[in-house]
Amino acid sequence: MSLPQPVPPSWKDLGKSSNDLLGKDYYLHGTSLEVKTFTPNNVTFKVAGIRDAKTAVINGDIEAKYADKSHGLTLTNAWTTHNVLRTQVELENQIAKGLKFDVGASLQPDKLAKTTTVNATYKQPGLHTRAALDVFKGPTLTADAVLGRDGFLLGAEASYNVTEGRVTKYSAAVGFSAPEYAVTVHGLGNLSTFAASYYHRVSKDVEAGAKAIYDTKATTSGVSLEVGTKAYLDQAAFVKAKINNAGVLALGYTQALRPGVKASFGIALDTQRLNDAAPTGPAHKVGAHFVFEA
Template sequence: MSLPQPVPPSWKDLGKSSNDLLGKDFPLNGVALEVKTATPSNVSFKVGGNRDTKSTLIGGDIEAKFFNKPHGLVFTQTWTTSNVLKTQVEIDNQIAKGVKLDLQTSLTPDTGSKTALFTTTYKQPGLHTRAFLDIFKGPTFTADTVVGRDGFLVGAEASYNVTDAKITKYAAAIGYSAPEYAVTLHGLGNLTTFAASYYHRVNSDVEAGAKAVYDTRSSTAGAVALEVGTKVYLDSAAFLKAKINNSGILALGYTQNLRPGVRANFGLALDTQRLNDTTSSVAAHKVGASFTFEG
């Protein structure tokens, strides 16, 4: 008798452990601030802002989210400094167990530009499938499915343009996931770009990962982009991350929980091939920070 199968990750979360290790907690392009608060009446607020070092532009948004857990409803409203109004409505486990409905819309009053994306998600042991309908673009119908059994994962994605009556993109992935490690291979962009990722939790204090990407359309024949990184927990309140790619870019990230609800994150990127270039090395290096306050 086989063991009960867990719900596999969604298509977008295949290789998530490696992607998070190599992509998160490296604030390199300026200074960001995020403040989160919650009320007793099931409403939470989030205010975020960032200043880009290169453009010196400051952007931000304010978000309000209402939760109605008995009815599986989440309503989110966001207003950005670019004057974009975003609305999201989520209904989970109401129509049937494992079914989630999600409508995301955006409106730019200045230009009249608008988007609407309707998503249906269905989850059950061994299966995670989603369907998207982009109402104003195409309209385009996109579906993805991940099937999992005993740690092995197989997934696929395809988009269909209703107006043109043709498939506009497709992709596939295979992988294996265990508590201590995960391996994933993606074929993206109509199987023109291939990515392999690896994640390993060495022990309770150390994580390691790597990712290689090969683009068959690249002008550099046979070139593979490679990135490796690690995460080390210094104590229960701080960790250090480091990664380097085959272009010689070394990135460091340090995160410290100053107190409950207050977190500081600092990042530094160095072009190791231009350390002694006194004329242009300043532009090659990046530094940044982010601060999060949560009540």
């Protein structure tokens, strides 16, 4: 008798462990700040901003999220410094168990730019499928599905332009996921770009991962390769490091200063241009990120 199958990850989360290891917690493009506050009636306020190190431009947004867990309802509203208004309404596990609907819309009044996307997600043991309809672009229907059994994963995604009556994009992926490691291979962009990722939890304090990308349409030949690691110094701090085949080395350090306060610092060095005058020159990048929660 086979064991009950868990719900597999969604299409966008295939290879997530490796992507998070190589992509998150590296703050390299300026200084950013995030402040979160929570109210007793399940409302979360978030203010975030970033000052770009190259242009010195400050971009930010303010967001309010209300969650009614008993009715599976979540309402999110946001306003950005680019004068973009965003609204998202989510309804989960009300029509059927494992079924979630959400509608997202944005409006930029000064440019009369607007978007609306209707999404549906259905999750069951061994199956995770999603569909999204972009109302004003096409309209375009995008659907994906991931099947999982005994750790093996098989996924596919396709986009269909309703007006033109044709498939505009398709991708596929296979992988294997276990508690200590995961391997995923993607065929993206109508199978013109291939990506392979690997993640390994070496111990409770050390993680390692790698990602290789081969683009058949790229003007330069060869495979892009990136490897990285994460090490926990203690319960409140960790360091990360990664390097790619172009010789760019990135380092990240995150420290929990106290409950609700976290600071992260990052630096990227082009090891082939270490003789540049200053670490903040065009070949190198530095940044910092601060989070306050109350």
